[in-house]
Amino acid sequence: MSRLSALILAGLLAVPLLAAPPRGELPRTVAVTSNQVAVPPPAMGWASWNSFAANINAGVIKRQADAMVAAGLPAAGYKYVNIDEGWWQGTRDSGGNITVDLNEWPGGMAAIADYIHSKGLKAGIYTDAGRDGCGYYYPTGRPAAPGSGSEGHYAQDMLQFSRWGFDFVKVDWCGGSAEGLDPQATYRSISAAVAQAAATTGRALLLSICEWGVKSPWDWGAGLGAMWRTSTDIIYWGQTANQSMVLTNFDRGLHPAAQHTGYVNDPDMMIAGMPGLTAAQNRTHLNLWAISGAPLLLGADLSTLDATTVAALKNADVVAVDQDARGLQAVKVADDAGKQTYAKVLSGSGRRAVALLNRTGSAATMTVRWADLGLATTSASVRNAWTGQTSSAATSYSVSVPAFDSVLLTVSGTEAAAATYEAEAAGNTRGGSAAVVACAGCSGGQKVGSVGNGGTLRFNGVASANGGYAVVSIAYVNGDAGGRTATLQVNGRAATVVAFPPTGSWTTAGSVSVVVPLNPGSSNTLTFANSGAWAPDLDAIEVRGLSGGLGIVGAQSGRCVDVDGAGSTNGAKVQLWDCNNQGNQAWASTSGKALTVYGTKCLDAYNGGTTNGTAVVIWDCNGQANQQWTVGSDGTIRGVQSGLCLDAYNNGTANATKLVLWACGGGANQRWTVG
Structure with missing residues (x-):
């Protein structure tokens, strides 16, 4: 100084x-x-809900812990055995302490935590933020009695979980939602109770916030919990797993500005290894969770996994991307009509992970450019996480990606x-x-x-x-x-x-x-x-x-082209809103003159309209002329079919001003900065 x-x-x-x-x-x-300090990695392990719902007891949990060890998963980093909803039927003793059915849990919950620990693993448990848990409102497998939530007992329950020996607690939101509780204030109270319990017992208790992304926990979860759910359940009881479930929760889990220094977005426990997914789809599932830096909490029945699935789950290159010590989430840096590139900055210098995701029905050659990764355009080494093949490339790297499939790469180059x-x-x-x-x-x-x-x-x-x-x-x-x-x-x-x-x-x-x-x-x-x-x-x-989705900014308003409410359904309104670089403002320009958002939705003149006032919305990309646009050097964005300009309606500059087509007149409400 x-x-x-x-x-x-x-x-x-x-x-x-x-x-x-x-x-x-x-x-x-x-x-x-220099001296990048390692931050806590996302949790890895298994959780009971996807395969067993509320039909759980000590025998079920012990068999899964044994299967995890037998498969060699702990050596790959999978440590947590998490007991989800269904373990507790809502009873408390005269002092308000949780009691359980000792026929289902011989020796009580401390005994099952001890068993998990005896295997060299960590133990997780579950409760609800409200008076009544999810099983009361949505009986799944078996009904739950009233009172199986922790409201009114936050400090008491967190201390009891810690004293039983648990290392992880997931706090769900069914009761909180039904009662209309404020999520941020409620989880702040729960977080304080978790911290006090850990201080009392000396045992760290990792808090998983399960608010389902309703009130944007990525905006307030950091500092309260180690992880927060970004969406509804990836699969519901009785469903067969499919890749659409994976893609939906992956998309909803991308909030890269929220994920850092040990706080992570949680797109829900995984469905890899469950009936319905192919080996290739399991690999893509792992690629997407790894590039997201998401918790790798398996939901399959571990006792039924085949050797191919176990080998995939243990892939050291994939796990290393997920567990990277820098603790960041990927950013989408390119998108051409569903052929998407995601880049994650890794620890060290000049290191990146790249996921190439082909969401189209045809195989495609996809290219990742060093400039999009924040790397210098000099020679870099590229490694395929699944084949182990290593090669070098000067300024970019291209690879064929099958339809509805992905490739995960690590790139070692020079920082720009x-x-x-x-x-x-x-x-x-x-x-x-x-x-x-x-x-x-x-x-x-x-x-x-x-x-x-x-x-x-x-x-x-x-x-x-x-x-x-x-x-x-x-x-x-x-x-x-x-x-x-x-x-x-x-x-x-x-x-x-x-x-x-x-x-x-x-x-x-x-x-x-x-x-x-x-x-x-x-x-x-x-x-x-x-x-x-x-x-x-x-x-x-x-x-x-880093290169990312294009922000389209109105010259008159200074606000961005935005999909209302981050909606993703066909016909969702396109409007002006304060620029925030969220996914609903990240547009990509394609070789076919489309402007895409979320990878598969296009900026669209509603119903093929060509008259003044035609609404501009998003719709599934279909290659039609009402989804093609010409970005002019004068700042206009003209519809190829209509010849009309993208227009902030009635010269509006406020949030929620709708965007329409209108005859090009040179006004500032029709000029845009794209980039």
Whole structure:
């Protein structure tokens, strides 16, 4: 820190100061990306629901634990044996403690947890956020009695689970939904109960939030639970597994800005190995969960798996992609009418995982370009995760992908240039600046860039040539024995809690990474804040762009072309909305002049309309002229069939303004920036 910066900081902090742990300056010669600190990986194991529903008892669970060990799955990383709904019929003793049927669970729940642990595995259990659990509202396999939820007993139940020896708790939302509870507030209370239980017993208890994605838990789940469901169940009791189930939950689970530092999106337990899926479909299922960095929680009956399925589940290259220590989720970087490329930034330098997904009915040669991965256009090594074949390529790599199939690759190349923004109070010669806002509890020795206790730090002027997703590596110091947190807000959008594991000392630098959506230009702001607890010392950020879906921004409104409510049904309204880089604003331009979203839906002039006011919607891509568009150098987007322009109706600029076709007139409400 310069003397000038120190004087500026001293002026900002002319308030009574709280005592603070010692702080250390990061070595200025250390690159942001060096010493990437490993974050907790997504959970791996098995859960009982998909194969057994509520028909479970100690015998069922023991047989599955034994089968997991016999198949060699623990050596591949599968550790959790999770007891889902159906274990408890809602009874409590006079002290309010959960009691169970000892005929079904001899020795009680502590005994089954002990058995699981005796196999070298971890034990998981289940409850509901409401008064009554899912089995009460939706009897499946057998009905549940009332009272099988934890509402009113959060602290008591979490402590009991921990004392029984459980390592994982899934908290469902059937009762919470039926009662109209507020998800964020409810799970905040449950999270606090989990933390208190762990502090009391000394046993970590991983919290799985199962709110089904109704109220966007990806916006608030980080810092409350280790994982949160992003959709409804992948399969319902009595159904036969199919690939459509896999694709639906995969699509709904992609929220890359939410997944980082040990907090993950959960597209639900897997159906790999269940009746109905072929060996190739099992491989694609694994590819998609791995590229998502999703929990690998199997739902098949482990005692019935064939050797081919077991070998697939144990594929070391695939598991390594899922469990990568950087903890990020893939971003869709290319989409040509259902031929999709997803890229995940891996730990280390110049390493990427790439899933090529062909959702069409014909085999296709698909190409991944280094530039789309944030890599330099120099020679890179490419490895196929399933064949083990390794080759090298100069600027891109092409491979044939069968219909409705996928290929998973790992690419090792050279990082493209990135921008670094240092935590200084004034200008930064390396391309950016950060402003420190007064913090109420900083010590006199606290460096510029520390969030501290109650502080705020802004990185201003963060640039992105075309907008879209970027990987931000955050350099920091945390000399404590435990992790610290700070909230990150990008351009005023919903904040997320970022975890900063210990770096070993107050003079040792580390970095963790997040994926953030940036607007085009150089006016992006990343704000780190902290309240009520000490954050780490933050020093600098490094920003590396990834190619992603095209944002289409209105020249007059500054808002993005958006699918209403993230809808995916035919006829869903297309409108203006604040740009947020979510999947319902990520458009892809195809060689056939289509503009696609979600991979298989096209921007469509409703019912082939060619008159002023024709609604613009999304529809299954069909190659017809009412789904073809010409993007002009003048900023217009013209319908090939109609010759009319994409138009913000009635010069509207507000959220929810509908988009229509209208005679091209040169107005700002008909001009768009695509990129």
